[in-house]
Amino acid sequence: MTIHRIGVVLGGTNVRVALINNTGEIIREQEQLTEAEKGPEYVIEKIVSMIQEVKGNEEVLTVGIGSPGPLDSCKGIILSPPNLPGWDQIPIVHMIEKQIGIKVTLDNDANAAALAEARMGAGKGAHSVYYITVSTGIGGGFVINGNLFGGAQGYAGEIGNMIVMLGGKKSSTLNPGAIETLASGTAITREGKERLGHINHAQEVFALAAEGNTVAQEIIEEAIHYLAIGIANLVHSINPEIFVLGGGVMKSRDQILTPLRKEVDKLVYPSLRGSIRIVPAGLGTKAGVIGASLLPIQ
Amino acid sequence: MTIHRIGVVLGGTNVRVALINNTGEIIREQEQLTEAEKGPEYVIEKIVSMIQEVKGNEEVLTVGIGSPGPLDSCKGIILSPPNLPGWDQIPIVHMIEKQIGIKVTLDNDANAAALAEARMGAGKGAHSVYYITVSTGIGGGFVINGNLFGGAQGYAGEIGNMIVMLGGKKSSTLNPGAIETLASGTAITREGKERLGHINHAQEVFALAAEGNTVAQEIIEEAIHYLAIGIANLVHSINPEIFVLGGGVMKSRDQILTPLRKEVDKLVYPSLRGSIRIVPAGLGTKAGVIGASLLPIQ
Known part of the structure; x- marks a missing residue:
């Protein structure tokens, strides 16, 4: 059985969500406007729907979110990033986990890209x-x-x-x-x-x-x-x-x-x-x- | 049985050689002038004698040498350090190993001090x-x-x-x-x-x-x-x-x-x-x- 995982990039302008197999290939992907100004709850609802859509009927082991800092990756909290104005101390990991029932991890977007490039890209x-x-x-x-x-x-x-x-x-x-x-x-x-x-x-x-x-x-x-x-x-x-x-x-x-x-x-x-x-x-x-x-x- | 190891610091002015037990305590120690100007063979003979004296009758597993760079730690060669004038491409690890029959390792002096401080000192x-x-x-x-x-x-x-x-x-x-x-x-x-x-x-x-x-x-x-x-x-x-x-x-x-x-x-x-x-x-x-x-x- 192929292990699937989901990757989310929460940017100031767009949100991308992708279903990825164990060799790092993107199986399905969605991109939507973030509309950060509508507030964290609205955006998190949107991310949850996107996760459910790309997931389809696959078993998904984990969800990882890359987001601009500052954030607290241990606590799973987005602090107050300059490009998500009005967001402050948002426990995004907990909010998504309780809706989808899958383990969620948060780290900054540059760290996520670094990891991909090191494991599967130019590094x-x-x-x-x-x-x-x-x-x-x-x-x-x-x-x-x-x-x-x-x-x-x-x-x-x-x-x-x-x-x-x-x-x-x-x-x-x-x-x-x-x-x-x-x-x-x-x-x-x-x-x-x-x-x-x-x-x-x-x-x-x-x-x-x-x-x-x-x-x-x-x-x-x-x-x-x-x-x-x-x-x-x-x-x-x-x-x-x-x-x-x-x-x-x-x-x-x-x-x-x-x-x-x-x-x-x-x-x-x-x-x-x-x-x-x-x-x-x-x-x-x-x-x-x-x-x-x-x-x-x- | 206590495992003993020997540490050597080859500096521009002094050479220090110490017998150290497995908890990092110095059991015996010697310090002498380097006299680098007398050439690598003279200094290496001196180091070998010092090693044999601090070793005494103990079993010694390894010898580690900290020396000012530049050096090649993989090849065990001292290149041409500014404070060992006239030394150039000296295979110190090989020269000492063949005389004492114990495995010798070389790295730069700051790395050696870093390791000691991290494992047993302030870090x-x-x-x-x-x-x-x-x-x-x-x-x-x-x-x-x-x-x-x-x-x-x-x-x-x-x-x-x-x-x-x-x-x-x-x-x-x-x-x-x-x-x-x-x-x-x-x-x-x-x-x-x-x-x-x-x-x-x-x-x-x-x-x-x-x-x-x-x-x-x-x-x-x-x-x-x-x-x-x-x-x-x-x-x-x-x-x-x-x-x-x-x-x-x-x-x-x-x-x-x-x-x-x-x-x-x-x-x-x-x-x-x-x-x-x-x-x-x-x-x-x-x-x-x-x-x-x-x-x-x-």
Whole structure:
């Protein structure tokens, strides 16, 4: 008998729910608008219906939910994430468990993606994988031997707050000079607006850079430089076997990977040059639901 | 029957060799000048004699050697450490094994101390321990569940090269703004010389600061600030359960720990404030030989 599991990704804009078999293939999948503004009870009802629909007549062993932090994965509570406005201390695990009668596990979305990439994606086979998502924000997850290393308080992988430029720009609750403020999609868009005008999305900066716009090229070089500092710092503190880079900004991987690897090589000990493995994520947007389904298996 | 092991610390100035029982107690110990300038064969003969003397009539299961890097722990080779001048590609493990007929293991000295502190010292009982030694240089070791996490190429713990001040001062082969260049004993001494004159050792700067010298206080505050950035970056990337701080500079722990904890609290997510554990090493100068003796047991 095939063991089935369900993975849920609760995002600020969309909810995805998928039925996944024991080889990590998606059997059935649904996606709907989150409508977070209608409140947690409404959204949780929606998730329960979606779970029941993708489940169909299959036996489902566990449900895993990936959600943006902050959250408390031990208690199964969503705290007060910036992209689920009005949500505060929501015991989502308990609320869903009591309706579906299946064990539910919660962890942050970057950890879920890290787990999927490490077990079945670009990091497969490596002993230690540091996954970094470069998107609206920057997050990550550290996987050793196929298991998440969450850290003492669950903050392993929260590298968005890593300081890469002492005294640098500050945004939201992050440290001044935090990597997320300097190298995320939001950062590239902000710099594009300031220096180029009329920029609404990081991809427009990448497009201009590809056309030869030197200001756009400079913005991207800077973001890559900050990313390289973050990666070099991780090399000298934990030296993971492979770095897997995902997230929306990596759609422009062709403009990122080669210069990023060169920059990292400049910042690591000479004996390491050429041997730091930095690869793009392999599972695309599927990493979220697949990884969520793997959360209970640790 | 008690199992005995031998730990060796090969330093630039001294060699220490100790016979250690299975509860980590030192039974017998010897210390001699290294005289590295007399060449590897001379020093290795000396180590072999010291091993035989501390061994006496006991059965010894393994010998572990902690040595300053760079080295290749898999091959058991000391590469070309700056404080063993003239040594290059020395197969120390093989050279000692063939003379004593006991299995020998080699790793870097900071990893050995990390292992001792994690298993028997200030980190005992914690699931994950990040040990940082603040001395002439800055090094470290990452221990999970009592085992060293060496990283893919053995560079986990090499945090001396972590960038904490982009575009900051540069020394030797380290990155500009590396934490070792800004917060080590050498850094404090250098700043003392530049700003105070007549300073030959970091401890003199600490002594002046304790007497109320505001320039000395500023030098120490700056070093602590850089250390705090390094620790906060580790919190947001791996969130170890405890940070254990050793090394010569920690002799001034009373002037370091309280302001360091305050600085770290300013740089971590608000929900983590007050819960980051930073403690002084517990085994003092014994960590080296005890940790070296533990290297083969992993």
